Amino acid sequence: MSIHGKLVHLRAIERGDIPTFVRWFNDPEVRAYLEVYLPMSQAAEEQWFEQQLTNQSSHILGIETADGKLIGNTGLHAINWKDRKAELGIVIGEKDYWGKGYGGDAIEALLTFAFQQMNLHRIYLHVYAYNVRAQRCYTRCGFREEGRLREAHFHDGVYHDEFVMALLREDFLKRLG
Numbered sequence: 080m081s082i083h084g085k086l087v088h089l090r091a092i093e094r095g096d097i098p099t100f101v102r103w104f105n106d107p108e109v110r111a112y113l114e115v116y117l118p119m120s121q122a123a124e125e126q127w128f129e130q131q132l133t134n135q136s137s138h139i140l141g142i143e144t145a146d147g148k149l150i151g152n153t154g155l156h157a158i159n160w161k162d163r164k165a166e167l168g169i170v171i172g173e174k175d176y177w178g179k180g181y182g183g184d185a186i187e188a189l190l191t192f193a194f195q196q197m198n199l200h201r202i203y204l205h206v207y208a209y210n211v212r213a214q215r216c217y218t219r220c221g222f223r224e225e226g227r228l229r230e231a232h233f234h235d236g237v238y239h240d241e242f243v244m245a246l247l248r249e250d251f252l253k254r255l256g
């Protein structure tokens with residue numbers, strides 16, 4: 080089973096994906112936009128994968144193109160069933176695929192699943208102020224900026240602001256028309 084977008088589909092992650100994830104998360108250009116800052120080992124990623132198998136508060140899916148190439152992953156973290164909210168994370172690890180609509184399409188597919196199948200109410204995320212591409216992508220998917228966390232992120236010797244963005248179920252349904 081996979082979740083279908085227009086350009087991509089989202090599928091379960093597998094052990095065989097781990098070396099690809101390690102390559103992405105050790106690429107300085109990719110990690111500049113992510114929370115990870117220590118070099119990532121294959122062993123650490125294997126341990127993370129094993130934890131994911133039983134983690135009920137976090138679900139990660141691989142992003143595949145129509146021809147079956149794994150280009151990224153996306154998921155919901157800190158799933159809270161009382162408040163019906165979760166934090167969205169995404170990485171397109173294959174840089175050649177940045178800025179071509181794949182990330183936005185993956186997010187739309189994940190949002191449809193989160194609101195229409197998982198019955199969540201609020202999806203939120205954190206994004207660094209210098210990550211303009213991600214902000215544009217999130218805005219196009221219907222996320223609204225809710226706040227600015229001043230100097231919350233230290234990167235390359237400088238403090239940067241971080242934005243909180245979110246999308247409610249009602250915003251999502253309005254966009255469907």
Ligand SMILES: CC(C)(COP(=O)(O)OP(=O)(O)OC[C@H]1O[C@@H](n2cnc3c(N)ncnc32)[C@H](O)[C@@H]1OP(=O)(O)O)[C@@H](O)C(=O)NCCC(=O)NCCS
Pocket residue numbers: 109112113151169170171172176177178179180181182183184205206207210211212213215216219
């Ligand atoms: C953030 C990310 C998931 C977005 O996916 P994507 O496929 O690149 O995004 P899309 O092509 O769907 O949308 C990108 C938007 O930014 C714009 N854009 C593209 N390149 C840009 C650039 N260098 N600077 C600013 N905006 C840019 C595009 O025009 C598009 O906006 P539009 O729809 O208003 O025209 C992906 O770039 C990525 O994984 N980046 C590295 C990791 C990361 O930042 N993860 C998110 C952490 S919060």
